[in-house]
């Protein structure tokens with residue numbers, strides 16, 4: 161498998177046909193890992209795709225990866241969620257490419273928001289760290305009830321509740337656009353976009 165044959169792009173409404181597959185991939189991988197996961201319906205995923213808040217990885221017509229963003233707390237925060245790569249396409253650097261694209265999408269649509277994700281996944285923690293995210297306690301994340309209610313489908317929800325939403329098994333990671341990162345380490349969404357366009361041209 162060659163990563164060059166795979167396109168990672170902002171999802172378009174036509175990509176909503178993959179919503180059921182996305183839900184299945186997320187669910188099956190959560191079962192396999194034995195971890196909790198916020199359950200999503202195909203309708204929820206389709207709505208994320210139709211509202212221009214998703215990124216897909218496609219190998220021809222086959223969906224091989226996905227993630228979406230959502231804003232919380234009146235746009236003060238944006239979460240990147242639902243990252244999944246088809247098991248047959250793992251270890252190619254696809255999650256990195258999808259993360260970079262969701263970062264670009266979030267920064268273009270919500271330039272002033274803090275970005276965050278909550279995860280139990282080591283690869284995701286590694287990727288987030290590379291992009292300048294820092295581990296934080298949940299107190300630093302959004303207090304938007306609707307976000308935390310999304311955890312209800314997770315098998316660890318009772319732990320979150322028992323701790324008054326202050327902690328759970330996930331690690332919270334936050335990217336604050338105001339944090340004083342050295343300029344050359346700061347991901348630049350416009351440069352990312354330029355690089356993607358050049359890659360696309362070279363691909364053709």
Ligand SMILES: CC(C)(COP(=O)(O)OP(=O)(O)OC[C@H]1O[C@@H](n2cnc3c(N)ncnc32)[C@H](O)[C@@H]1OP(=O)(O)O)[C@@H](O)C(=O)NCCC(=O)NCCS
Pocket residue numbers: 189190242243244245246249250251252253254255256257278279280281282283284286287
């Ligand atoms: C997590 C997941 C998205 C990674 O996808 P991927 O395309 O294989 O990841 P990449 O090839 O881009 O690798 C990203 C980094 O994670 C590391 N990594 C990948 N899989 C790993 C694993 N199982 N254990 C430890 N590190 C791993 C890679 O080495 C790489 O690190 P590096 O850049 O320092 O080399 C994929 O395994 C998956 O879909 N898992 C199930 C769903 C899931 O866990 N989603 C996250 C929910 S928050």
